[in-house]
Amino acid sequence: MSTPVRTNFNIDLVKFYVNIILEYVKDKDDAFASELYIIETYPTFYQEYPFLVKKVCKKEDLSMLFKMLGLLDNISKGNDNLTNVETNLGQELANEYLYKEKN
Numbered sequence: 001m002s003t004p005v006r007t008n009f010n011i012d013l014v015k016f017y018v019n020i021i022l023e024y025v026k027d028k029d030d031a032f033a034s035e036l037y038i039i040e041t042y043p044t045f046y047q048e049y050p051f052l053v054k055k056v057c058k059k060e061d062l063s064m065l066f067k068m069l070g071l072l073d074n075i076s077k078g079n080d081n082l083t084n085v086e087t088n089l090g091q092e093l094a095n096e097y098l099y100k101e102k103n
Contacts, residue, residue: 009072014052017045018065021056031057 020042025034034057039046046053055062071089074080 009069009076011069011073011076013045014049015069017042017049018052018056018062021053022062025057025059031059 021034021038024037025031028034031054035053038053038057052065055065068089071080071085075082075085
């Protein structure tokens with residue numbers, strides 16, 4: 001049985017919580033302790049987006065996340081469709097990580 005394709009992306013909600021978590025972790029050094037705090041404080045968000053919470057707590061690069069949220073926002077506004085976004089983003093990532101000449 002395949003996983004259904006998500007049609008509601010909750011973009012504003014994701015941005016809201018990511019920004020809250022970013023603000024919380026900016027002065028913290030212990031990613032695990034930060035993650036535990038987020039689990040206790042925002043359990044529903046953590047349950048829905050555990051990988052995202054882990055990335056934010058580890059202070060990893062979120063530029064791709066914000067790019068994807070922007071693209072999903074375009075879809076929700078009717079400016080693009082999921083097929084085009086997936087294709088274009090996939091090609092961009094392939095160009096960046098698969099076809100890039102190694103120096």
